[in-house]
Amino acid sequence: xxxxxxxxxxxxxxxxxxxxxxxxxxxxxxxxxxxxxxxxxxxxxxxxxxxxxxxxxxxxxxxxxxxxxxxxxxxxxxxxxxxxxxxxxxxxxxxxxxxxxxxxxxxxxxxxxxxxxxxxxxxxxxxxxxxxxxxxxxxxxxxxxxxxxxxxxxxxxxxxxxxxxxxxxxxxxxxxxxxxxxxxxxxxxxxxxxxxxxxxxxxxxxxxxxxxxxxxxxxxxxxxxxxxxxxxxxxxxxxxxxxxxxxxxxxx
Numbered sequence: 589x590x591x592x593x594x595x596x597x598x599x600x601x602x603x604x605x606x607x608x609x610x611x612x613x614x615x616x617x618x619x620x621x622x623x624x625x626x627x628x629x630x631x632x633x634x635x636x637x638x639x640x641x642x643x644x645x646x647x648x649x650x651x652x653x654x655x656x657x658x659x660x661x662x663x664x665x666x667x668x669x670x671x672x673x674x675x676x677x678x679x680x681x682x683x684x685x686x687x688x689x690x691x692x693x694x695x696x697x698x699x700x701x702x703x704x705x706x707x708x709x710x711x712x713x714x715x716x717x718x719x720x721x722x723x724x725x726x727x728x729x730x731x732x733x734x735x736x737x738x739x740x741x742x743x744x745x746x747x748x749x750x751x752x753x754x755x756x757x758x759x760x761x762x763x764x765x766x767x768x769x770x771x772x773x774x775x776x777x778x779x780x781x782x783x784x785x786x787x788x789x790x791x792x793x794x795x796x797x798x799x800x801x802x803x804x805x806x807x808x809x810x811x812x813x814x815x816x817x818x819x820x821x822x823x824x825x826x827x828x829x830x831x832x833x834x835x836x837x838x839x840x
């Protein structure tokens with residue numbers, strides 16, 4: 589065999605990344621001819637790659653004909669930061685799952701929606717069957733109600749104006765006035781529960797977490813037959829939520 593061992597590299601991808609790095613080195617914009625010189629690429633190749641990256645949003649062409657990095661890279665960078673933050677708290681969620689023998693969940697209120705950021709489960713601690721998305725079931729889950737309780741009145745009213753209180757089980761709260769009444773009652777304690785409100789046979793408990801100014805919730809789910817364990821789990825959840833919030837606040 590005469591070939592050399594080593595990874596198979598795609599030269600066109602390498603050229604595109606090299607060009608993108610060169611664009612990023614000029615905050616005020618840079619012309620295509622200068623990019624060609626700096627990267628050692630043929631001018632025709634430079635124009636072809638730039639057109640493609642502009643089309644896909646990775647590079648933006650200014651009115652004066654120069655090029656700067658596009659908004660798509662900002663989104664990727666933000667996603668990378670979120671992934672890094674979650675990687676810092678995942679071991680803590682795993683510890684919570686193993687300590688309470690229950691699937692662990694982390695949610696945040698982002699862009700007007702209650703979204704699941706992470707679920708840590710296992711063969712012996714299965715997650716609840718997400719038969720209805722959490723974004724449409726905030727009124728029926730401990731995680732969602734925990735977030736709704738901590739929103740200010742305007743944000744809570746906005747959320748409820750955009751989300752129907754779907755009847756998911758016979759225990760689901762489907763009247764807005766009753767939901768608001770119960771949320772007000774929950775303000776006296778750290779934890780929020782749902783007993784078969786989202787899914788029959790499942791009980792959940794959740795407590796607040798913070799990621800900077802973003803409101804969230806940390807919770808567990810277990811079989812309804814273990815409902816008596818929820819109260820004992822609250823102290824562990826509160827302590828874990830404090831650890832999660834601290835870890836999420838790290839910037840490195």
